Amino acid sequence: MRRTDGETILLWTLPVVAVVWLSAFLLFPGFVQPMSPTMSADEVAAFYRDPENLPRIRYSMILFNWFAVGLIPILALIVLQVRRMAHRTPIFSYSLLACAAGGPTIFLMADLFWLLAAFRPDRDPQLTLLFNDLAWVTFSTQVGFLIAQSVILALAIYLDRQPRPVFAPWVAHFNLVVAALLVPAAFAGTAMTGPLAWDGLLTFWVRNAAIGVWIAAMAVVLARAIGSQRVADEAGAA
């Protein structure tokens, strides 16, 4: 019987936080029908003042505030798998650790701006518009750490040259595809309408779907890698 190291517990936190994320996403009225950047200051202020919307904005963003960092333990488990790869230096695992804090921190900044906009909805509509813009631009354009995370992971997998690599090569290809799908969102500031706008097909739907699929796929791959690591450890110990 192996000693409890807690990795399984960390892994199983993911489905729980994923349910919370999905609920918060559906609860926030600005996501289900993504808010358009073309809304005027008065329309944005009216959105936050609407008694139907206001509690949903606050509760959803409080949920995100609590659980946005819930992905970090999963990223830490991925770092541990990268440590098992046949590399000469810890550069890839260090790089992934450096990225792990970046994504959630940026999301928390956006979350703060949304909560601030909702805190005093009676403020001057120009200020509510400002907080709303800061939230959406931070949320939409700041894909750098997520892109880096996928590219670094792909490189780490490609350079993991051993008979039984930790992750299969398709995981690397998949990460590169995800990284490519995140790139257009960086341009959200350049368009008020169309696919690049922050409510557009590429910036909102494709990007968020790519992040969702990445989390789901990586969870499965990670669970398998941890599973086979345990089998190998037990065979080695026997």
Added chain:
Amino acid sequence: MNDKRELWIGWWTLVVFYNLYGLLFFVITRTQPPPQPSLEPAEIGSWFADRHYGLLYGYAVVSIVGGATAVMNATLAYSMRRMSVSRAFAYSYLVIYALATLPGMLIMGVVCTVGAMRPDRDPEIMSWLYDFAFLSFEGTMGVFLIGSLVWMAAVLLDENHVFPRWFGYLSLCNALTEVVVAPAWIFKSGAFAWDGAIAWWINMGVFVTYTTAFLTLLRRLIEREDFGTGPLPDLATDPGPGPSGAMKSAG
């Protein structure tokens, strides 16, 4: 050198990134050298209007490549792992510089994008965005101050000769520029303002010297690297047919 490809990936990421950073900040967004803090709200409006597309597209590219800093910091943290000092130095450096990305460029990118995307925004708010952008960028000192001091201490204490001692003193100069930039929070014009001779020009001069120095030294470190422990060997005059060192995994 196949064994060193991870190190070379890190080194080339640093070189490409710093060149791109210069291009994006000085040429495309034209946010460096910084404008005067003393502009009136109306002038700030035209400052944003003048570089509308540069800000929007330039900072979009910054958002895409910003994560590359993770690889750069990891490579520099690795250089500290090769030193005789505790792992705490490498880990501190890694965390501090992961954090530094936000004030070092990402906040500026978000704020300039928000400013540029609505040219008709209330000028008073544009003026606040302008201050936010430049003070987050020029006036966030601690991460670079402590980060440089951690590196300095590691270099000066190291017995493996990973970096020469003079680089430790250069790190101290870089740290001190973060001290002299503090008056940028107080002065709106003159040598101490965020665009001033002391707060900006000396700072940038030292930073460019420091960056050029560590890129050169890091390159030599990679060439000398033997993946062993103890003192780093001198640069071999003839590398011979291949590395003779035993395969050791670092981690």
